[in-house]
Amino acid sequence: MTTQTLDAIISIRNLDLHYGQFQALKSVPLDVRTRKITALIGPSGCGKSTLLRCLNRMNDLIPGCRVAGKVLFEGRDIYASGEDVCLLRKRVGMVFQRPNPFPLSIRENVVFGLRVAGVRERARLDTIVERSLTAAWLWDQLKDRLDEPALGLPLDQQQRLCVARLLAVEPEVILMDEPCSALDPIATARIEELMIELKKRYTIAIVTHNMQQAARISDFSGYMLLGEMVEFGPTAGVFTSPKDKRTQDYVSGRYG
Amino acid sequence: MERHFDEQLQTLKLHLMKMSALAETMIGDALKALVQRDESAIPLVYEREEQVNRLQIEIDEMCLTMIALHQPAAGDLRFIMGAAKTNSDLERLADQAVNICNKAENLLKEPPLKPFVILPEMARIAREMLHDSLHAFVNRDVAKSRDVLVRDDEVDRMKAEITVELSAYMASDSATISRALALVLIARNIERIGDHATNIAENTIFVVEGRDIRHHADHRPAGK
Numbered sequence: 001m002t003t004q005t006l007d008a009i010i011s012i013r014n015l016d017l018h019y020g021q022f023q024a025l026k027s028v029p030l031d032v033r034t035r036k037i038t039a040l041i042g043p044s045g046c047g048k049s050t051l052l053r054c055l056n057r058m059n060d061l062i063p064g065c066r067v068a069g070k071v072l073f074e075g076r077d078i079y080a081s082g083e084d085v086c087l088l089r090k091r092v093g094m095v096f097q098r099p100n101p102f103p104l105s106i107r108e109n110v111v112f113g114l115r116v117a118g119v120r121e122r123a124r125l126d127t128i129v130e131r132s133l134t135a136a137w138l139w140d141q142l143k144d145r146l147d148e149p150a151l152g153l154p155l156d157q158q159q160r161l162c163v164a165r166l167l168a169v170e171p172e173v174i175l176m177d178e179p180c181s182a183l184d185p186i187a188t189a190r191i192e193e194l195m196i197e198l199k200k201r202y203t204i205a206i207v208t209h210n211m212q213q214a215a216r217i218s219d220f221s222g223y224m225l226l227g228e229m230v231e232f233g234p235t236a237g238v239f240t241s242p243k244d245k246r247t248q249d250y251v252s253g254r255y256g
Numbered sequence: 257m258e259r260h261f262d263e264q265l266q267t268l269k270l271h272l273m274k275m276s277a278l279a280e281t282m283i284g285d286a287l288k289a290l291v292q293r294d295e296s297a298i299p300l301v302y303e304r305e306e307q308v309n310r311l312q313i314e315i316d317e318m319c320l321t322m323i324a325l326h327q328p329a330a331g332d333l334r335f336i337m338g339a340a341k342t343n344s345d346l347e348r349l350a351d352q353a354v355n356i357c358n359k360a361e362n363l364l365k366e367p368p369l370k371p372f373v374i375l376p377e378m379a380r381i382a383r384e385m386l387h388d389s390l391h392a393f394v395n396r397d398v399a400k401s402r403d404v405l406v407r408d409d410e411v412d413r414m415k416a417e418i419t420v421e422l423s424a425y426m427a428s429d430s431a432t433i434s435r436a437l438a439l440v441l442i443a444r445n446i447e448r449i450g451d452h453a454t455n456i457a458e459n460t461i462f463v464v465e466g467r468d469i470r471h472h473a474d475h476r477p478a479g480k
Contacts, residue, residue: 189259193259215324215327216326217260235325236324239321239324240324
């Protein structure tokens with residue numbers, strides 16, 4: 001874990017993060033590999049969401065948050081002075097725990113980012129709406145209802161609409177923070193299958209409380225505890241023969 | 257909804273079919289060496305045994321990983337458990353072909369004891385049982401599995417017949433003992449192949465119906 005991996009789109013070395021006096025991340029390393037799903041698991045408060053939010057500097061918004069160490073996105077330190085945070089968040093997008101569509105139509109939700117960026121041509125917007133909704137497995141169900149309010153959709157369609165909204169601005173990395181915790185098992189399965197489909201074109205990093213979800217969908221897993229990265233490796237290895245006793249206890253349900 | 261997991265189940269099935277095809281060929285070659293006194297078939301059996309051994313390890317790893325990562329339930333769980341057991345039956349069954357080959361190698365150094373009558377037919381049935389049991393397993397075919405169970409009785413009967421016949425040779429002429437004994441043991445190897453095919457058929461019934469019919473377990477009162 002000390003040398004940079006060639007196929008990692010994001011590489012983190014010795015990342016420390018403080019919220020005021022509290023140290024939430026302790027010299028954490030992480031490689032997020034291109035077009036793979038990387039899952040962060042661990043008990044509440046272990047720092048996994050904090051680490052995920054470092055990948056597109058969402059923690060900047062939290063008062064008293066200090067970051068030290070390097071987060072390299074395609075080799076560039078995103079915390080270096082002069083980095084364009086808006087561009088970073090376009091390239092490294094995020095899907096949140098609760099689906100958060102805007103109180104607008106389905107179509108306007110998808111093109112929101114493009115409108116903000118000043119895109120006006122109707123034909124181009126239409127193309128992007130179709131492409132994004134198709135990629136999020138929503139086009140067939142919603143193509144005749146594009147002007148209906150997004151908030152009227154069932155929760156899993158809302159969550160996939162949030163994915164479509166992200167895809168419209170063509171990100172490279174998709175961060176997902178507990179994307180299924182508000183969904184029932186069937187809706188969860190749909191999002192999971194969608195993630196497996198999306199990784200053909202995008203890199204995905206996901207935080208999940210649901211260990212089984214990490215096992216089912218991810219290629220690499222990192223187990224975090226008290227702000228440390230206890231173990232990181234291919235998911236099959238982490239779940240069948242973890243190297244660290246603490247990982248063993250957690251994945252077999254003996255933790256705590 | 258087609259699940260990503262279903263693709264993995266399909267791969268697992270293909271691996272089992274590949275292993276079973278290898279084992280079938282091994283039995284065929286071992287019998288060819290023995291009955292047609294064809295030495296050239298022997299090294300082929302040993303080569304395929306290596307491939308079977310590698311597949312066994314690979315399939316076990318697949319089953320372990322699928323259980324660990326997907327927490328399968330109900331039919332999926334029974335299928336993976338059944339696949340792991342079938343994997344072990346296929347490997348042991350292929351070992352029986354190797355055992356036959358070892359003895360054939362020695363028998364070829366001596367003149368034939370007698371013309372083969374029952375043994376090739378017994379081997380043909382056992383090999384067919386293997387073929388059918390594995391196809392029934394991957395296709396969830398209970399009727400075909402039950403048919404395999406029935407044919408095992410025929411194989412057992414033939415083994416008993418061969419043993420009686422060869423005992424007579426040994427009793428009348430001690431010079432035939434080593435060859436006759438080798439043939440009895442080969443009949444025993446073939447019978448074991450039938451037993452492993454039977455196990456695979458029983459696995460199928462468990463996978464499809466969720467009932468364990470081994471040792472007549474399904475005739476016992478529930479909960480016992």
